[in-house]
Structures are given as C-alpha cells and as structure tokens.
Amino acid sequence: MNMKRKGIEDMGIELNRRRLLQVGAAGLVTVTGLPHPARAEPYDGAFTWISPRGTLEVLDDYAYWVGRKMGYFDGLDVEMQPGPSDGTATVKFVDVGQADMGFPSPGVFSFAILNGMDLTSVFHMGARDTFSIAFRQGEGSDDLTTLEGKTVLLGSAAWQSIVDPMLAAQGVDVSRVTYVEAGWPTWGTALAAGQGDAALSWEGLRAEWIATGLEFEYWLGVQNSPLPANTFVVRSSDIEDPDRADFLGRYLRGWAMGLEFAQANPAAAVQAVFEQFPTLASNLGPELGVTSILQQLNVNRGDMETREGWGWHDMESWQTFFDISAEIGQAGQIEAENVLTNRFIGPANDFDHAQVRADAEAAEVSGELAQIDVEAIRANLFAQAI
Structure with a gap:
C-alpha cells in the first residue's frame, strides 16, 4: 500500500464541516446532519481532554495523573477520554464539541486547520520532536x-x-x-x-x-530534528470567551504543576500513573517506567532556558514545520502566529514552583520504584540511538 502522492483526502480522512462526527459504543465513527452543539459557560459538564492514541493506559499523560493525585486540578470538573485510535479523531472531536481539548501531532493539527477546523494551540507539550x-x-x-x-x-x-x-x-x-x-x-x-x-x-x-x-x-x-511535537488544541471560540479562557488558564496550570513535579521526582510521577493503571505497572515495571517518563520529560521540558515556561510555543520551530509541509505538498501555507498562542503560558506557569518541587521531594515512593537509580537511567537514556 503506497500512500505517496496522495492527499489526506485520498486516505479517507477528509472531514465535511456540515456533518457531525459521533462515536458509537463500538468506537465506530458515524455522521449525522446536526449542527455544532451549544456550550454553557464556562463548560456544560466536565471539561474533556481526548487522547490521540485510543488509550489512556500509557505514561505519556503523567502530568495529568500527578496533578489529579496532588490536587492541582481541585475545583475544576475535568475528565480524560481515550477516544478512538483514528489518528485524526483528537481534532475532529474537539471541532464538533464532543471534546474540549485534543492532543494532536503537528501534522494532524495542520490537517485540521486546512480542513476548516477553527482550532488554536494553547499549550505546546512537546517542546522537542518526540x-x-x-x-x-x-x-x-x-x-x-x-x-x-x-x-x-x-x-x-x-x-x-x-x-x-x-x-x-x-x-x-x-x-x-x-x-x-x-x-x-x-x-x-x-x-x-x-x-x-x-x-x-x-x-x-x-x-x-x-x-x-x-x-x-x-x-x-x-x-x-528541528521540528515540534504534539500540542494541546481547543476551539478558537473558547479562548475568546472570558469565562472559558479563565478556566483554560487554571486547567493548564494543573498540567504545568504536574510537569514541574515530575521533573523534580520522576519516580513519584511514575507511581502516580501506575496507581491509576495497575495493568500498565505490571506490564512495564519500575525500571522501564522511569525510563519512559525520563524520555518524555526530555521532550516536554526542552531547553527551558530559552522557553517562557511549560507549554510555551517556539514560533520559529512551528513555522519551519508548516513551511516544510507546504513545500512537500502535504499542506497549504499556514502562519504559525495565526493558529498558536502563548497567552496562556503566563497563567499556566503562575504557581509556587518551590512548593511544587517540595511536594515532589516529600512524595513517598514505595516498592521497587524506590530502589530505582534515576540518575543512572538518565545517563543511559540514548543507548538505543544510532
């Protein structure tokens, strides 16, 4: 199956904006002629984040599980959903109001923009190319x-x-x-x-x-690679509504605090995820769990000396991606500053960093995780690299 020289439409993932995508009990996407649903202020029901992988039983979302365990999302009605494994579902569902935030790769995000989805990236999780x-x-x-x-x-x-x-x-x-x-x-x-x-x-x-x-x-x-990785996107209309924008700032603060905690104590962050998903803990084990989270922290932190906090978008890196995509015919021209915003980076990083690090240092790590030499793993993180 050679997909070259075919557009995204030829891969069967074109979205007609006049149709509403819905997921049935079997996880299959169906369509109806309904309009976009109205949303109450700030959100009607729990604020829903949707995965691009079709599962939540991974270490990738460690910052959320840390934040939930530590109370960093207290007062916010939030939930996580795995979504279907279709690579574009994470943007489609946000676009039509069946989820409130998605986590697409830059390629899927550009697909969304060029198919008329009015989405904006508000928190760049993957500072380096993952x-x-x-x-x-x-x-x-x-x-x-x-x-x-x-x-x-x-x-x-x-x-x-x-x-x-x-x-x-x-x-x-x-x-x-x-x-x-x-x-x-x-x-x-x-x-x-x-x-x-x-x-x-x-x-x-x-x-x-x-x-x-x-x-x-x-x-x-x-x-x-000079390119960016996955990012958090929302409907553009949500960032223009004052109540919803305020909610987004507080919600993203929970993620940023979870990231700060994990940076200070990776093993405790792994434990928070393993407590949520015992099967993942059994399958992965403590050493590979710490290895996985250190790999991801390296991506998510990036060069913090040049960033303005967790989630900050490097517009130059993103523009490089959009320009290359246009050059190879994958996407039309997109201007990074039109679809990315750093307006939430200040509110997201407005927390007591010293207190979060103290939380992390005080966190008790039990069992085999407590025996893991984190620094030894960190030193060997790229052993498989060519």
Missing part, C-alpha cells in the same frame, strides 16, 4: 535518505503527516518512501517480523516496546 524512526538491530542509519525506495510502517495512515515533514527536514525525497498502515498497536511487531524496513516510534514508546520484547535501534528526533 518522534523517531525505528530499525531492526544492525539495519539502521543516521542518514535517513537511505529510506528512499524503502517501506516505513505506521500504526495509522494519518501518521504519514508526522513522518513526511520529519524526513523532508533531513533531505529525504518523501515521494520515494512507501508507507504501510500496519495497525495499532501491532506496527512495531510487524517491523520485528520483517514486514517493513523501518517504523515510526516516539519517546516513551521506546521503553514500552522494550517491555514487550521489541529491541530496535533508533534515529531520534529529540536529538536530530
């Missing part, structure tokens, strides 16, 4: 142009919008790369079985794949 290219051991290269004429495996067809700009930024002629949708969550297993030459991966997932016996070597975007 995405990577996985190879079977002994077959990798730090020169991604070697992927020309080869096959890259994806969990969802929508992920091509992630990989094409990343490869193009490294000088790859993306028209010569073939993509195969190998399915969620089996595309890594497909690579190990020899069904493709490489596969998309990301920080945090590297550790999870090790836990399932998948040993690869990686070209790491966090070390080599």
